[in-house]
Amino acid sequence: MANKILQRSAAGQKISLQNGIRNVPDHPILPFIEGDGIGRDIWQAAVGVFDAAVEKAYGGRRKVAWLEVYAGEKAFSQFGTWLPAETISAFRQFSVGIKGPLATPTGGGFRSLNVALREALDLYVCQRPVRYFAGAPSPVSRPEQVNMVIFRENTEDLYNGIEFELGSAGSQQFKALFKDHFPAEYAKIRFPDTAGIGLKLVSKEGTCRLVRAAIQWALDNRRKNLTLVHKGNIMKYTEGAFQKWGYELAEAEFGDRVYTRAQWERTRAGCGESAANAEQEAALQSGRLLIKDLIADTVFQQTITQPQEFDVLATMNLNGDYLSDALAAQVGGMGLAPGGNWNAESGQAVFEAAHGTAPRYAGKDLANPSALILSGEMMFRYLGWFEAADLIFNGVAGAIAAQTVTCDLHRMLKDSTPLSCSEFGRAVIRQIKLS
Numbered sequence: 001m002a003n004k005i006l007q008r009s010a011a012g013q014k015i016s017l018q019n020g021i022r023n024v025p026d027h028p029i030l031p032f033i034e035g036d037g038i039g040r041d042i043w044q045a046a047v048g049v050f051d052a053a054v055e056k057a058y059g060g061r062r063k064v065a066w067l068e069v070y071a072g073e074k075a076f077s078q079f080g081t082w083l084p085a086e087t088i089s090a091f092r093q094f095s096v097g098i099k100g101p102l103a104t105p106t107g108g109g110f111r112s113l114n115v116a117l118r119e120a121l122d123l124y125v126c127q128r129p130v131r132y133f134a135g136a137p138s139p140v141s142r143p144e145q146v147n148m149v150i151f152r153e154n155t156e157d158l159y160n161g162i163e164f165e166l167g168s169a170g171s172q173q174f175k176a177l178f179k180d181h182f183p184a185e186y187a188k189i190r191f192p193d194t195a196g197i198g199l200k201l202v203s204k205e206g207t208c209r210l211v212r213a214a215i216q217w218a219l220d221n222r223r224k225n226l227t228l229v230h231k232g233n234i235m236k237y238t239e240g241a242f243q244k245w246g247y248e249l250a251e252a253e254f255g256d257r258v259y260t261r262a263q264w265e266r267t268r269a270g271c272g273e274s275a276a277n278a279e280q281e282a283a284l285q286s287g288r289l290l291i292k293d294l295i296a297d298t299v300f301q302q303t304i305t306q307p308q309e310f311d312v313l314a315t316m317n318l319n320g321d322y323l324s325d326a327l328a329a330q331v332g333g334m335g336l337a338p339g340g341n342w343n344a345e346s347g348q349a350v351f352e353a354a355h356g357t358a359p360r361y362a363g364k365d366l367a368n369p370s371a372l373i374l375s376g377e378m379m380f381r382y383l384g385w386f387e388a389a390d391l392i393f394n395g396v397a398g399a400i401a402a403q404t405v406t407c408d409l410h411r412m413l414k415d416s417t418p419l420s421c422s423e424f425g426r427a428v429i430r431q432i433k434l435s
């Protein structure tokens with residue numbers, strides 16, 4: 001397969017990376033995975049939009065050389081393996097790419113291909129914007145106030161897959177060791193004889209690199225505040241440590257470009273609350289980024305009741321997974337939820353929708369391709385092709401504003417015109433051509 005990749009990629013050039021700085025040629029080779037379930041339908045719709053936007057923005061001077069690589073069911077049926085090594089090496093070699101959803105059966109023995117790919121490329125940032133498009137359905141009364149970006153840590157927490165199944169030899173050995181060495185902790189297990197075990201690992205490096213990327217992005221994009229989301233009241237040395245290390249990093253590395261709630265607490269302890277409030281007010285007036293923290297359950301509540309108070313949210317892996325789907329529901333659901341996975345040091349990136357394979361729409365040309373299209377918008381922005389990115393964004397916004405939507409949105413918008421997946425792609429292209 002490696003030779004085939006090289007043959008098929010001859011029409012373009014590689015993006016080169018040096019210390020995370022990208023040099024993007026006019027004809028970059030971008031690998032893509034079509035994906036399982038609705039993957040083929042949404043990819044076909046999205047790639048037409050990408051090509052139309054690039055053509056309109058650069059009039060033929062720039063063009064993407066798309067390179068198909070394989071994972072999931074298509075890889076298994078053609079090569080007998082779910083995630084060929086060549087696929088990982090193509091993403092590594094060409095630096096930036098995009099993928100459709102890949103299925104992961106629940107339960108025994110099957111590791112998520114999505115997680116495996118993120119781990120192999122060390123894509124530790126999962127960036128998920130949550131924005132409202134005028135005309136989209138929403139269960140909240142002021143959806144136009146929703147404009148948040150989640151930075152979810154992508155490589156640790158409970159997602160490392162270090163688990164011991166009940167009854168397995170590993171489980172028995174682990175429990176015996178644990179009982180021997182930590183009898184007091186072992187005694188806390190409510191039902192030791194019937195408990196499955198999973199390990200939650202949160203490192204200082206893992207936390208710091210995610211929080212660093214989130215703060216840098218917030219500053220670069222002139223956002224006003226960043227919330228560290230955690231459940232440190234219960235899990236002190238993992239979630240609590242995420243909060244502590246996050247604040248320490250903000251103050252040590254970003255100095256007077258940020259103002260932290262930890263600083264506010266210190267000033268309040270020394271000089272009283274009104275002095276702390278005055279200090280914070282002066283810091284924010286001078287354009288500093290406010291870094292605050294909030295317990296995860298409160299975040300779920302307040303992002304619904306006061307969405308205007310939230311700009312950027314830095315989260316651990318599991319909290320971010322839940323939160324990004326919950327917030328997507330405020331602005332039209334999973335069909336409109338894009339994402340990008342990247343590594344700020346290496347510059348490697350793979351963009352993908354937040355949703356999965358939506359089995360009930362698979363192969364029916366009914367799914368909403370917007371989330372993948374908007375993931376492409378993020379990808380072009382990442383590459384510095386801002387004109388193409390703006391056209392894509394405005395094209396989706398225009399199609400939704402015209403109330404020409406796929407069935408997931410049509411169900412909630414009774415006066416809208418229902419379109420198939422491919423028709424929606426063409427509607428976005430029409431908007432791009434008209435702009």
Ligand code: NAD
Nearest residue numbers: 101102103104105114334335354355356357358367368408
């Ligand atoms: P899902 O995201 O596929 O579906 C959740 C709900 O959203 C369903 O009601 C579905 O119909 C709807 N939906 C999702 N995408 C849509 C779209 N583009 N247009 C219209 N409606 C859409 O989640 P699931 O059902 O829990 O998972 C299905 C499979 O996808 C599982 O195997 C799961 O592991 C996998 N998955 C993959 C990824 C990924 O590739 N990054 C992410 C999540 C889930």
